Amino acid sequence: MNKKEIKSLVLASFKNNRIDPEKVTKIVSVIKKRKIIKSYLSELKKEVRKRSVFVSVPFELDKEELVRLSDKFPGKRVVSEINPELILGAKITRDDLIYEFDLKNTLENLNLHIKESYD
Amino acid sequence: MINDQKIIENLEKDLMSFGLEKKTQNFGTIEKITDGVISAQGLSKAFMGEIVKFEEGSRGLVLNLDEDTVSIILLSDAPNLKEGDSIQTTGEILSINASEDLLGRVINPLGTPLDGKAGIKKGKLMPLERIAPGVVDREPVNTPLKTGIKAIDAMIPIGRGQRELIIGDRGLGKTAIALDTIINQKGFFNKKDQKEVICIYVAIGQKQSTIAQALDKLSNFGSLGYSIIVSASASDPASLQYLAPYAGCAIAEYFMEKGKDVLIIYDDLTKHSWAYRQLSLVLRRPAGREAYPGDIFYLHSRLLERSVKLNKEKGGGSITALPIVETQADDISAYIPTNIISITDGQIYLKADLFNLGIRPAIDVGNSVSRVGGSAQTPAIKSVAGKLRLELAQYRELAVFAQFGSELDAATTSLLERGKIVTEILKQPQYKPLDESLQIISIWAATNGFLDDIEVEKILNFEEEYHQFVKIHKPALLKALGSGKKLTEETIKELEKVTLEFKKIFNSSKKSK
Numbered sequence: 001m002n003k004k005e006i007k008s009l010v011l012a013s014f015k016n017n018r019i020d021p022e023k024v025t026k027i028v029s030v031i032k033k034r035k036i037i038k039s040y041l042s043e044l045k046k047e048v049r050k051r052s053v054f055v056s057v058p059f060e061l062d063k064e065e066l067v068r069l070s071d072k073f074p075g076k077r078v079v080s081e082i083n084p085e086l087i088l089g090a091k092i093t094r095d096d097l098i099y100e101f102d103l104k105n106t107l108e109n110l111n112l113h114i115k116e117s118y119d
Numbered sequence: 120m121i122n123d124q125k126i127i128e129n130l131e132k133d134l135m136s137f138g139l140e141k142k143t144q145n146f147g148t149i150e151k152i153t154d155g156v157i158s159a160q161g162l163s164k165a166f167m168g169e170i171v172k173f174e175e176g177s178r179g180l181v182l183n184l185d186e187d188t189v190s191i192i193l194l195s196d197a198p199n200l201k202e203g204d205s206i207q208t209t210g211e212i213l214s215i216n217a218s219e220d221l222l223g224r225v226i227n228p229l230g231t232p233l234d235g236k237a238g239i240k241k242g243k244l245m246p247l248e249r250i251a252p253g254v255v256d257r258e259p260v261n262t263p264l265k266t267g268i269k270a271i272d273a274m275i276p277i278g279r280g281q282r283e284l285i286i287g288d289r290g291l292g293k294t295a296i297a298l299d300t301i302i303n304q305k306g307f308f309n310k311k312d313q314k315e316v317i318c319i320y321v322a323i324g325q326k327q328s329t330i331a332q333a334l335d336k337l338s339n340f341g342s343l344g345y346s347i348i349v350s351a352s353a354s355d356p357a358s359l360q361y362l363a364p365y366a367g368c369a370i371a372e373y374f375m376e377k378g379k380d381v382l383i384i385y386d387d388l389t390k391h392s393w394a395y396r397q398l399s400l401v402l403r404r405p406a407g408r409e410a411y412p413g414d415i416f417y418l419h420s421r422l423l424e425r426s427v428k429l430n431k432e433k434g435g436g437s438i439t440a441l442p443i444v445e446t447q448a449d450d451i452s453a454y455i456p457t458n459i460i461s462i463t464d465g466q467i468y469l470k471a472d473l474f475n476l477g478i479r480p481a482i483d484v485g486n487s488v489s490r491v492g493g494s495a496q497t498p499a500i501k502s503v504a505g506k507l508r509l510e511l512a513q514y515r516e517l518a519v520f521a522q523f524g525s526e527l528d529a530a531t532t533s534l535l536e537r538g539k540i541v542t543e544i545l546k547q548p549q550y551k552p553l554d555e556s557l558q559i560i561s562i563w564a565a566t567n568g569f570l571d572d573i574e575v576e577k578i579l580n581f582e583e584e585y586h587q588f589v590k591i592h593k594p595a596l597l598k599a600l601g602s603g604k605k606l607t608e609e610t611i612k613e614l615e616k617v618t619l620e621f622k623k624i625f626n627s628s629k630k631s632k
Contacts, residue, residue, distance in 0.1 A: 042160075095163070096145055096146055096161035096163050097163075097164070098144045098145075099143055100142045100143075105142055114130070
């Protein structure tokens with residue numbers, strides 16, 4: 001099975017932009033080779049990451065804020081998680097890009113800047 | 120001097136300017152680790168030659184950008200890396216911290232000290248990969264770089280800004296020539312009329328014991344103070360061995376931009392080619408001749424093109440490169456040697472036959488050349504060395520006939536005898552580089568027949584004692600010869616007088632023994 005075929009299996013594993021567990025189970029049971037299953041799962045994870053945007057915030061977002069975020073990323077599923085370490089602000093992960101505008105990151109940058117500038 | 124108040128003021132200024140700015144990072148995950156090369160997913164914004172940082176703190180260099188993956192080489196040992204670990208781009212290209220603090224130090228290609236001394240203070244970050252200065256920024260090579268080795272300074276002169284290859288089989292004295300050249304530069308420090316030369320010795324794939332020996336010798340001869348050793352030994356990863364020459368060149372460029380003259384020795388580029396071949400094969404790049412990748416020529420051409428003589432508008436600094444290449448069975452027509460011969464401005468070819476005959480340095484004058492030539496010689500040594508090459512060439516041709524044992528005429532016999540004497544005078548022990556004035560004395564005496572009546576076996580002994588004699592009794596003559604100006608009639612007469620005077624002393628002391 002080549003990469004193209006694995007990719008088409010991955011695309012077929014989704015329903016309404018979410019993974020369909022039944023389809024995934026069926027596909028995995030049909031594929032006998034461990035190497036191909038591994039490739040399929042890896043591609044599946046990549047596809048999930050592609051279709052989703054992960055938002056880390058220090059407190060829980062209300063429905064209105066979630067809708068506003070979804071409008072900013074049309075066609076993608078917004079997944080929010082609480083991370084109190086961020087102190088203030090948010091950290092958004094989309095595909096392989098991380099957008100950080102939280103106070104923890106600012107303080108870390110400041111620390112690094114002081115270390116580098118003042119020996 | 121910065122006081123505490125100033126530091127607090129700067130800190131407050133920095134704090135005020137720090138806002139909630141968005142920081143964008145590109146990340147990926149490790150998919151595979153094979154032989155020091157990491158295959159990563161993601162990293163869609165990574166560029167070629169970018170530094171990436173792993174989750175556990177180690178760093179890597181992006182070397183391949185494939186459709187779905189990015190290949191990264193590790194810059195240090197990272198035994199805790201595993202599949203699934205995250206990687207972040209840094210947006211930086213590989214650079215080395217260069218400053219005057221590097222003088223006298225031993226560092227690795229990443230700038231980390233290896234000599235156990237204090238850390239190196241922050242200087243200027245010099246990129247390892249850089250485009251060579253353009254044609255307009257350069258000027259012709261016109262200043263000699265004196266190696267202190269008679270055979271080289273007389274017949275294969277090297278100029279500041281030149282690339283001169285040292286090529287030969289293992290154990291023939293290639294590194295010895297390089298080290299003698301570094302040691303000889305000591306004489307140019309604190310001299311008003313001579314520009315100092317900073318020396319960088321890049322050890323690529325060498326045994327650590329060999330590097331330690333070189334360090335020891337440079338230290339013993341007081342040469343470490345103006346030298347830097349960049350070490351990527353045989354036990355270091357191929358990535359560091361690949362980067363070592365570029366790191367050395369980056370440091371050399373730092374000093375060159377300040378108007379200084381720099382000598383850089385790459386010991387050796389054969390091992391550098393092997394390290395690059397290893398990396399390329401693991402990166403699955405297509406293999407060409409002798410399994411080297413297709414860009415093996417470019418690997419060295421872009422390195423050696425950065426050795427230049429800058430014009431006065433650009434500061435007048437220079438980088439002189441002495442790359443070393445090891446051949447197998449005297450074969451200079453192999454792939455890597457021919458590549459580098461075509462890049463450099465000449466070669467010093469060492470032959471095993473000459474070495475075994477006791478002719479050391481074992482330089483094959485016939486096959487060695489300096490394409491810069493007389494422009495890199497002072498008028499003084501040029502006038503004296505002019506006959507030398509011709510006499511040696513005639514000797515080599517006639518020596519073949521002499522082997523047949525046939526009777527030879529007086530002129531031929533005299534040429535053969537002169538050739539033997541000249542060959543003997545060009546021998547030189549290791550770690551004893553000579554000042555130009557002493558070289559002129561020796562070569563002049565040999566080429567003008569003053570040594571014809573001295574036994575060949577005693578020539579070197581004669582030379583040593585003659586040098587001592589002139590240093591003690593005729594310092595003015597040495598000073599006149601060391602000025603670099605063409606020999607005047609007066610100087611030549613003085614030379615004749617001194618040579619004859621010493622010969623009497625030498626012969627009489629020989630008789631009394």
